[in-house]
Amino acid sequence: MTRRQSIVPVLLLLLIVSAIISIGTGAVSISPREVVESLIGTGTKNHSFIIGEYRLPRIVLGMLAGAGLAVSGAILQGMIRNPLASPDVIGITKGAGLASAIVIFLFPKSPAYLLPLAAFGGAAVVAVILYVYTARKRVQPATLALVGIAIGVICQAGIQYLMVKNPGDVNAALLWMAGSLWGRGWEHVWAVLPWILVFLPIAYLLAYRLDVLSLGDDVAEGLGQDVTRLRVVLLVTSVALAGACVAVVGSIGFVGLLSPHIARRLVGGKHALLLPVAALLGVTLMVAADGLGRWLLPPMEVPVGIVTAVIGAPYFLYLIGKEKRRGT
Amino acid sequence: MRARLLLPGFLLIFLVSIFLSGCGTATQNAQGTTPAAATNTESTPAAPSEKRVIKHELGETEIVGKPARIVVMDFSFADALATLGVAPVGISDDSDANLIIPEVKEKVGTYTSLGSRYEPNMELISSLAPDLIIADLNKHKAVYDKLKQIAPTIVLNDHQANYEHMLANYAVIADAVGMKEEGKKRLDEHQAKMEAIKAKLPKTDAKLKVLPAVVNPTGFFAHSNASYAGSLMEYLGLEDAAKSEEAYPKTNLEQLVALNPDVLFLMKTGDKTIVDEWKTNPLWQNINAVKNGKVFEVARNKWALSRGLIGSEQSSEEAVTLLSGK
Numbered sequence A: 001m002t003r004r005q006s007i008v009p010v011l012l013l014l015l016i017v018s019a020i021i022s023i024g025t026g027a028v029s030i031s032p033r034e035v036v037e038s039l040i041g042t043g044t045k046n047h048s049f050i051i052g053e054y055r056l057p058r059i060v061l062g063m064l065a066g067a068g069l070a071v072s073g074a075i076l077q078g079m080i081r082n083p084l085a086s087p088d089v090i091g092i093t094k095g096a097g098l099a100s101a102i103v104i105f106l107f108p109k110s111p112a113y114l115l116p117l118a119a120f121g122g123a124a125v126v127a128v129i130l131y132v133y134t135a136r137k138r139v140q141p142a143t144l145a146l147v148g149i150a151i152g153v154i155c156q157a158g159i160q161y162l163m164v165k166n167p168g169d170v171n172a173a174l175l176w177m178a179g180s181l182w183g184r185g186w187e188h189v190w191a192v193l194p195w196i197l198v199f200l201p202i203a204y205l206l207a208y209r210l211d212v213l214s215l216g217d218d219v220a221e222g223l224g225q226d227v228t229r230l231r232v233v234l235l236v237t238s239v240a241l242a243g244a245c246v247a248v249v250g251s252i253g254f255v256g257l258l259s260p261h262i263a264r265r266l267v268g269g270k271h272a273l274l275l276p277v278a279a280l281l282g283v284t285l286m287v288a289a290d291g292l293g294r295w296l297l298p299p300m301e302v303p304v305g306i307v308t309a310v311i312g313a314p315y316f317l318y319l320i321g322k323e324k325r326r327g328t
Numbered sequence B: 001m002r003a004r005l006l007l008p009g010f011l012l013i014f015l016v017s018i019f020l021s022g023c024g025t026a027t028q029n030a031q032g033t034t035p036a037a038a039t040n041t042e043s044t045p046a047a048p049s050e051k052r053v054i055k056h057e058l059g060e061t062e063i064v065g066k067p068a069r070i071v072v073m074d075f076s077f078a079d080a081l082a083t084l085g086v087a088p089v090g091i092s093d094d095s096d097a098n099l100i101i102p103e104v105k106e107k108v109g110t111y112t113s114l115g116s117r118y119e120p121n122m123e124l125i126s127s128l129a130p131d132l133i134i135a136d137l138n139k140h141k142a143v144y145d146k147l148k149q150i151a152p153t154i155v156l157n158d159h160q161a162n163y164e165h166m167l168a169n170y171a172v173i174a175d176a177v178g179m180k181e182e183g184k185k186r187l188d189e190h191q192a193k194m195e196a197i198k199a200k201l202p203k204t205d206a207k208l209k210v211l212p213a214v215v216n217p218t219g220f221f222a223h224s225n226a227s228y229a230g231s232l233m234e235y236l237g238l239e240d241a242a243k244s245e246e247a248y249p250k251t252n253l254e255q256l257v258a259l260n261p262d263v264l265f266l267m268k269t270g271d272k273t274i275v276d277e278w279k280t281n282p283l284w285q286n287i288n289a290v291k292n293g294k295v296f297e298v299a300r301n302k303w304a305l306s307r308g309l310i311g312s313e314q315s316s317e318e319a320v321t322l323l324s325g326k
Helices: A007-024 A032-039 A045-080 A092-106 A114-134 A141-165 A167-178 A186-205 A207-213 A217-222 A227-249 A254-267 A271-296 A304-327 B002-040 B075-083 B102-108 B122-127 B137-150 B163-176 B180-200 B228-235 B253-259 B274-278 B282-286 B300-305 B309-323
Strands: B051-056 B059-064 B070-072 B132-136 B153-156 B209-216 B219-222 B263-268 B295-298
Touching: A007 A032, A007 A045, A007 A271, A032 A045, A045 A141, A045 A186, A045 A207, A045 A227, A045 A254, A045 A271, A045 B122, A045 B137, A092 A114, A092 A141, A092 A167, A092 A227, A114 A141, A114 A227, A141 A167, A167 A304, A167 B137, A186 A207, A186 A227, A186 A271, A207 A217, A207 A227, A207 A271, A217 A227, A254 A271, A254 A304, A271 A304, B051 B153, B051 B163, B070 B075, B075 B102, B075 B163, B075 B300, B075 B309, B102 B309, B122 B137, B132 B137, B132 B163, B137 B153, B153 B163, B163 B180, B163 B228, B163 B309, B180 B309, B209 B228, B209 B253, B209 B274, B209 B300, B219 B253, B219 B274, B228 B300, B228 B309, B253 B282, B263 B300, B263 B309, B295 B300, B295 B309, B300 B309
Parallel strands: B070 B132, B132 B153, B209 B263, B263 B295
Antiparallel strands: B051 B059, B209 B219
16 A cells, blocks of 8 residues: 555544544434444434434435535546636536526425425536537637536526525525535435446546546547547536535535545545545545534534535635645 | 645644534533423323324324424414413524514423524424424425424425415414314404404505515515515505515615605614615605604514514504504
């Protein structure tokens, strides 16, 4: 195991510890020992119910979403060769956000399952528009980012219009936009799991091609890659991961931007290691943020999307600060 | 190596968050469990098992006997229970007990706060071991299946309810808690009270154009004739200046001048609001309500949050008192 790889077990340990503590944290607090007892089936009935029905599913869902968004972001950054790329920036989460805002504001009596379906649909529509541009020959990777930003701006305008028109329902929409794990259960886990199980391995298989692509389109083509097709495959993978996650947990964009960056600084740019480490970081960030969100102001829960930004952004700034110093 | 320098920073952030979470576990023990234990003693044995099927927005729910441990997820439901002399064990009150109007709070006594009305704390609800949950369609439909697992749950459309809907919801709540007859009686009393209040309203040639509105630093949100407060005003024989299908249209100063209400009832969310700014604008002086000195500040919890019999009686009473200039 090389020095860089040795970070993986450290992150795994960190994840397990934060998961156990997070399971015990909340308005009804449960000691780590009771958590373990409940997990192996010897805990008290009340605590086991709370863990089994509320905390475990949301933590598992947080893990899936963290991994999905982080890998989606890592793929986009590699493919567009731009450190600013993320599911948020290329408009996927905004598309999902607009679709969900339409459901929340215009169809307030719609059944509850419509919201995630609509959100996924919104992400898919944005993906199709992006695809039209990606499938063109010799498109500049940066163009893709610009197209995404433009779509995102349109969606954002739509969201804001709906919010201004319907101030009475803004809270529900804002909570969804922030990204929240409140009230999520196993049914949400089962909805996201297949997407993660299919597309995470695909992403991993594409790791080497991402490395080649990062050398530039010409080099990649010289090395025998069909750049246009590869880009389409990467886009589909990335959108499928982000779309499925965002549909269920709301538009948590920051994890997808941050995790790949931290990962790149920890283990470098080789995607075979970068992707798993980014996924682990995304998972840990979500689990820790969700636990913190439940601990901060009980019985209120701070939405996980807000906490990820609050604990992630300072670290991100710290990283950028370090880079600047090194650069000068 | 970069990695060697950067890993500690990452570790530090997570260790700190983990440490904080750990502290929370210890300190919250008392908070989380005592209310449930304390309220246990209040639960009276249920009445002889009488089965009722309650129809509500998301289906039908079977309720047996008289529920004793009731959880309500909005202020209006707490208002309804207070009129029936039933104290809920848990209320989602946005973590601010002052949002409950004093008359309701007095009757409710001690209860467990369930946090945000939009995301009430599910774990706390389950640990309260309720035997009836009253939820709102807009805010809580996504967790209806989870609430059903905890206790029989009825879901009412409260968020979009006007005054008439509120009265209908009240009857459903009374039936759900096994007090159908008491509920009817109280509704009759309410109607009589409202007629008496209406009769006290000063007589005018044309209907007075009034406008209740929530004002905060970012905007002026008129409560139109579709809203609860607006429909209540119309019930009293006043006219809501804002006619709209939207309950709370955001209104700017020019629109307000065009609506030109004779009376303004302002519900302020804090000390500073957008109206402070508007007062310096000459347009503000053109509004009839301002010219006549009929701009009144009223409490938002009484006028808009406690959408129930107590809340509507009190806000109507206040409206009549203010309008008759006493």
